[in-house]
Amino acid sequence: MNFAYYPGCSAMGSSQDYERSTQAVCRALDMNLVAIPDWNCCGSTPAHAVNIELSAALCVRNLDIAAREQAEILLTPCPSCLSNLKMAAKRMENPEFRSRVNELLDSPASEQWPPVTSVMQGIARHFDMSAIKSRVRTSLKGLKLAAYYGCLMSRPADLMQFEDPENPMLMENMLSACGAELVDFPLKTTCCGAAFGITERPLTARNSGRILELAATLGVDAIVVACPLCQMNLDLRQKQAGRAGETSYNIPVLYFTQLLGLAFDLPRKELALNKLTVSADRLLEKLAGLRRKDESTSTEGGRQ
Template structure:
């Protein structure tokens, strides 16, 4: 299966390991991701708060490129990108709003856009449990994982179409298929502080610390994420989070694709694990100790 692919800006920098592992896992599963040509930033977290029409124009240009390249489905790994693209497509259904956005573009956007979904949903639609299981080379049995979606992936519920907005389960389904024990993690959709990590570091430290503290109390071996900003707050800013909640953490925070890649027998280097601030070595040692093979 071939899909149009919008990587988003983080994939070329701060979340290069997410991009690397996404491509590697999709390659194993037979999903071909064709990166859109000449794509631009979707506006990320702050643009829509500054100017809704300019933010929508950024996304409309990307949707237009995908449409003119004949895409039927557009996949993106980043929840922020997913949310922005979906919101823009929805707002552009109103003729008056579309006219104002078209005026900001070099040419009016295409009349119809391809459907937009997450890489996670694309994988789940392409492969059922048996389809995933046949690719497992190192069963994840023995690993206890907390799935953390962040606040954007499943909200607003109708627009994002990601299952229960308070209790999504898709990541758990994928990683359970790889043999992992998924904890019933009640903070899976609370905010980590998002981009407040820049102007209000104390807020982000406190919110992220709460998430990490619960994961540690539940004896998780790692936290599985799907958002570059969540990963940064929980991993890179882990010392700040620990200080904010008076705790000590050494909690690996991996993208769900990195964890799936381990189950598929891909090397840590192929999955970009060396980029993590908190080393995943403890996770790898436990996996090797279990010695599980499918």
């Protein structure tokens, strides 16, 4: 199955681990992600705050490319990219706004574009949880995880159309199908600080600290995310959050695709786990220990 794909800028830099694990998991599921040609930055988080029309034009150019490629659907891994692409398409329904954006483009925008959705939803549309379970080669049973969606993935609800905006469950369902235990995580859709990690570090440290503190209290082996910006704030800035709360944290923050990849027994190199700031070695060692225990129990049972 071929899918038009918009990787977004972070896939080429700060979230290469997300990109590589996404590609690896989709290959394992026979989902061929075909990047639309000559794509450009969607404007990410700050562009719309500077100029709404220019921000929309960046997104519309990508949507036009997807339309010319006759894509039936466009997948993207990043919630910020997803939100921007969807918001631009929505705003272009206003004739006056469309006219202003068209002045910024090389040619008038297409009248119709393919729908845009997240890679996570794209996987779920083609593979129900029993199908995902059938692909598991290394069960995640014994791992205790917290699914964290961030504030963009499910909001605004009517635009993003991502389950219950306050309590989405898709990540929990996917990883539970792989054998993991998913804790009830009340802060799963609260903001981590987003792009304020650059301009307002104390604010981001406090926001991220709340999430990390709850995860530590619940004793999870890892926090699981689907957003490059959330991953950066919770992983790269974990020491800053610890200092702000006069404590310290050592919680791995993995992308959901990295956990799926572990369950599918994909090569570790393809999952780019070495890109994480907080090492996932303890999690991997625990998983290996659990598997050895299972194998030992199975062997002893067979001898009896």
